[in-house]
Amino acid sequence: MKIESNAAVRPADTESDAPDWRDDFPILREEIGGKPLIYLDNGATTQKxxxxIDAEVAYYSRRNANVHRGVHTLSQRATDDYEAARSKIARFINAASPEEIIYVRGATEAINLVAQSYARPRVKAGDEILISAMEHHSNIVPWQMVCEQTGALLKVVQINDRGELDLEYFARLLGERTRLVAVTHLSNALGSIVPVERIIELAHAHGTPVLLDGAQAIAHLGVDVRALDCDFYAFSGHKLYGPTGIGVLYGKTALLSAMPPYQGGGDMIRSVTFEKTEYNDLPYKFEAGTPNIAGAIGLGAALDYVSGIGIAAIAAHERDLLDYATAQVEEVAGLRIVGTAAHKASILSFTLEGIHPHDIGTILDHQGIAIRAGHHCAMPVMQRFGIAGTARASFALYNTRAEVDALVAGLHEVQEMFKR
Amino acid sequence: MSDLRELYQDVIFDHYKKPRNCHVLDCANHQAEGYNPLCGDQLTVYLKVDNGVITDLSFNGSGCAISTASASLMTEALKGKTLKEVEHLFDDFHQMVTTPESAPEGAPRRDLGKLEVLSGVSEFPARVKCATLAWHTLQSALRKQTNPVSTE
Known part of the structure; x- marks a missing residue:
């Protein structure tokens, strides 16, 4: 796995760096009910x-026009910026070329695209699609739909009590009929880093392609799609400090070229007559209609920002926060961490004995602390652990140890309240 | 922001920790399952209705403090009530938990007795669904709907 993408790593003292990074995020100056915002819901979306923000404003203020259409100057500007962002994304994940970068609305659409354009035309009744027991609903439901459409079977790799994928189980499930493996790179509900290198190796030994759901991983782990040798990689811009409504499907050229379009419309065609339509080249074949131009440009700006700090420095800072938080919450009576994998990143999911996550969420919110409470769109994970939901604190580059302290103090307050 | 104590009153904790009528009701002639997909709360409401009167009712399931207490309080409030009275109580309860105190004066609302402890919910819009889950499930049970009711 590649840790550093393309920027110089800052010095190791990242804890003292966080305050500088914080200044880059205007929303962190907000107050919630008179208390400073402590934003620990980064697994849901990061702040920008x-x-x-400036990149989107600049685009709409000075460069807005439709892309790939006009001969006029503005359209050329917009097209240049839009395509420059695509190249940035390709470099960020080390894709072989920008044509392997398909703009989509988010990781969800990326997975649906692969499900409908790659899997559906290929799989037959009795074929198998392999996922893991800790997938987000967006990496379950699209495959269930394909299975319903084709008669294929969905096979699920189990996880152990720590929330680690069982590689032996995976190897056993991988069979002659396995047509695709689709697993998360980093579990959103448990924080487990999945050993995707080994999964890809095993799957490829069977000639089976692998899709990685990188929605969580992209902001926390260095992602090098060529070093991983994954066939598809899906992620959203908004969990990576970018805008909502823009995301990426990476696919190997050979696979993408062989796939039919996902949607029909403008921009995805070379020529149209009523008798026959010729589709455009990659990546445009998959980008019907006017795209989210401002979103793409904003995502490009987010990648510049992240690269300026360096994923390695961000990961080290978040590692420190997660270790610190894991140690600090141990003193909270009745707290149980859900997801204790040996390799974790950025996510601390937990329950408090006798107190529902929703109540924890409301009481913490009253102290300005934003966490996620519930099943995190991963209901099978909750069922696996026999719980209705968890409270989840998830970290980003701008969080600090002081905020972890506030979280722990907040949890004590939750317990005080419930003692009555 | 309004005071948390307005939401989490002692009565709420009491009903959360010791929910009343929290069991399966064997003699029930109406029942329905309720589900809040947002938080995974799930409960079943059981009713015994005789000649237009709820002669007994109970609930079963797991949820947060607000949804559990609301279900518990509801079962206490509705025992012996006619279906017409239940309908009015539902409307009043719904109005109470969805209309913030700060809202401009609307139609005056009658006092709901013990159920008033849930009035603080109106200041916490994200929790309205917790407070109303049991009530929506009750409605579903009265209509004899067989599909689980959802707050979404």
């Missing part, structure tokens, strides 16, 4: 640095 000024650079991303």
């Amino acid at each position: 640095p000024q650079a991303v």
Whole structure:
């Protein structure tokens, strides 16, 4: 796995760096009910640095036009910026070329695209699609739909009590009829880093392609799609300090070229007559209609921002926060961490004995602390652990140890309240 | 922001920790399952209705403090009530938990007795669904709907 993408790593003292990074995020100056915002819901979406906000404003203020259409100057500007962002994305994940970068609305659409354009035309009744027991609903439901459409079977790799994928189980499930493996790179509900290198190796030994759901991983782990040798990689811009409504499907050229379009419309065609339509080249074949131009440009700005700090520095800072938080919450009586994998990143999911996550969420919110409470769109994970939901604190580059302290103090307050 | 104590009153904790009428009701002639997909709360409401009167009712399931207490309080409030009275109580309860105190004066609302402890919910819009889950499930049970009711 590649840790550093393309930027110089800052010095190791990242804890003292966080306050500087914080200044880049205007929303962190907000108050919630008179208390400073402590935003620990980064697994749901990250906040946006000024650079991303500025990029969208600049686009709409000075460069807005439709892309790939006009001969006029503005259209050329917009097209240049839109395509420059695609190249940035390709570099960020080390794709072989920008044509392997398909703009989509988010990781969800990326997975649906692969499900309908790659899997559906290929799989037959009795074929198998392999996922894991800790997938987000967006990496379950699209495959269930394909199975319903084709008669294929969905096979699920189990996880152990720590929330680690069982590789032996995976190897056993991988069979002659396995047509695709689709697993998360980093579990959104448990924080487990999945050993995707080994999964890809095993799957490829069977000639089976692998899709990685990188919605969580992309902001926390260095992603090098060529080093991983994954066939598809899906992620959203908004969990990576970019705008909502823009995401990426990476696919190997050979696979993407062989796939039919996902949607029909403008921009995805080379020529149209009523008798026959010729589709456009990659990546445009998959980008019907006017795209989210501002979103793509904003995502490009987010990647510049992240690369300026360096994924390695961000990962080290978040590692420190997660270790610190894991140790600090141990003193909270009745707290049980859900997801204790040996390799974790950025996510601390937990329950408090006798107190529902929703109540924890409301009481913490009253102290300005935003966490996620519930099943995290991963209901099978909750069922696996026999719980209705968890409270989840998830970290980003701008969080600090002081905020972890506030979380722990907040949890004590939750317990005080429930003692009555 | 309004005071948390307005939401989490002692009565709420009491009903959360010791929910009343929290069991399967064997003699029930109406029942329905309720589900809040947002938080995974799930409960079943059981009713015994005789000649237009709820002669007994209970609930079963797991949820947060607000949804559990609301279900518990509801079962206490509705025992012996006619279906017409239940309908009015539902409307009043719904109005109470969805209309913030700060809202401009609307139609005056009658006092709901013990159920008033849930009035603080109106200041926490994200929790309205917790408070109303049991009530929506009750409605579903009265209509004899067989599909689980959802707050979404």
